[in-house]
Amino acid sequence: MDTNEQLRILGSTTGCISFKERFERSSKASLAATKINVLQINVGKRCNLSCRHCHVDAGPERTEIMSRKILNACLDIAKQKEISTIDITGGSPEMNPHLGWFLCEAGKLDKRLIVRSNLVILLEDAYAGFIDVYAKNRVEVVTSLPDYHDDGTNRQRGSGAFTRIIQAMRLLNQKDYGREERSLVLNIMHNPVGAYLPGAQKALEAEYKKRLFTEHGVVFNRLFCITNMPVGRYLEYLLNSGNFEDYMAGLCEAYNPLAAENVMCRSTISVGWDGTLYDCDFNQMLGLRVNHGMPDMIMDFNIEKLxxxxxxxxxxxxxxxxxxxxxxxxxxxxxxx
Ligand code: SF4
Ligand code: SF4
Incomplete structure (x- = not known):
């Protein structure tokens, strides 16, 4: 579904008032950034998987890949003092042919360096070398594991995905990833398998730790919950399953002014594969570039303005x-x- 159609559908939601009105009513101001600590770079939409919950609509057939020139521009921006975290996402970031070089350069900057990997790709011969590249550059690896049961995860990520993620976690654990004391960091993102909100983060983390260790012998550091965003393939799933209006009404009903004050776009800038700037990865997938007269391409990046x-x-x-x-x-x- 193209971005205009997605925006039309999201704008026509009947179960709640517009987010703009809701936010401005609760906070008495427009939503604005306060700093830029996180440089989030989407290095391309190509992926070895085609997960059901994917807001990127990524898959093996996608051809959008960030060039070395744009990655170089990202590296220059990452050097700025205000940026403390470089957060690399995709698609499957490993499928960008410049990723290895980029990580070696970014690793020298002494910043928090994150790669969001589906892990399944690390079992393929052509990409297995990334485990050493990650360890060498002290990259924090974050992976999506919707469920600690194989059927829940496989339903979202594809048949056999759970077993392969566990296998890759084992390889990372062997490289000192995921252990509590001064280890390299391996974190898990949990998102609900159905059209509902995530449960309590701390309780889920404890349950995942127990189940994954006792049943599979693997360990990780932290678990983070993320709500499925009504964008991309997940929006299509909501529409096809007849859950869209109920899901939006549920999100709207659960609106929390405290959560609204801390949304990640207030401290993040997101870069698309072609160098376009966005407020977050979700806006990126809806084609909503930074606006309000701001420089919207990486070559014009201006931290004072942005x-x-x-x-x-x-x-x-x-x-x-x-x-x-x-x-x-x-x-x-x-x-x-
Ligand atoms: S959710 Fe991640 S692993 Fe799955 S298709 Fe999207 S980008 Fe690929
Ligand atoms: S992070 Fe993106 S989707 Fe979330 S509130 Fe900010 S602009 Fe909206």
Whole structure:
């Protein structure tokens, strides 16, 4: 489904008032950034999987891949003092042919360096070498594991995905990933398998740790919950299953002003594969580039202007503000995670 159609559908939701109105009513102001700590880079839409919950609509047939020139521009921006975290996502980031080089360069900057990997790809011969590249550059690896049961995970990520993720976790554990004391960091993102909000983050983390260790002998550091965003393939799933209106009404009903104050776009800038700037990866997939007169291409990046920019919002933003809040770092309500 193209972005215009997605925006039309999101805008026509009948179960709630517009997010803009809701936010401005609760916070008495427009949503605006306060800083840029996180540089999130989407290095391409190509992926070895085609997960049902994917907001990127990624898959093996996608051809969009970030060039070395754009990655070089990202590296220059990452050097700025205000940026403390470089967060790499996709698609499957490993399918960008420049990723290895980029990580070696970014690893020298002494910043928090994150790669969001589906892990399944690390079992393929052509990509297995990334385990050493990650360890060498102290990359934090984050992977999506919707369920600690194989059927729940396989339903979202494809047949056999659970077993392969566990296999890859074992390889990472052997490289000192996921152990508590001064280890390399391996985190899990949990998202609900159905059309409902995630459960309590801390309780889920404890349950995942227990089940994954006792049943599979693997360990990880932290678990973060993320709400499924009504964007991309997940929006199509909601529409096809007849759950769209109910899901949106549920998100709207669970609107939390505290979560709304802490949405990740207030401290993040997101870069698309072609160098376009967005407020977050979700806006990126809806084609909503930074606006309100801001420089919107990486070659024109200006941190002074962008750090206080007004955020481009829409009804999909209810996904970040429901319940205990949702972001690429999990719950956003302080104390809830
Ligand atoms: S959710 Fe991640 S692993 Fe799955 S298709 Fe999308 S980008 Fe690929
Ligand atoms: S969807 Fe993006 S722009 Fe909207 S609240 Fe979430 S992070 Fe901010």
């Amino acid at each position: 750090r206080s920019r007004k955020i481009v919002i829409g009804n999909h933003c209810y996904g970040c503000t429901a319940g205990i809040g949702s972001s690429c770092q999990g719950a956003t309500v302080v104390g809830a995670g």
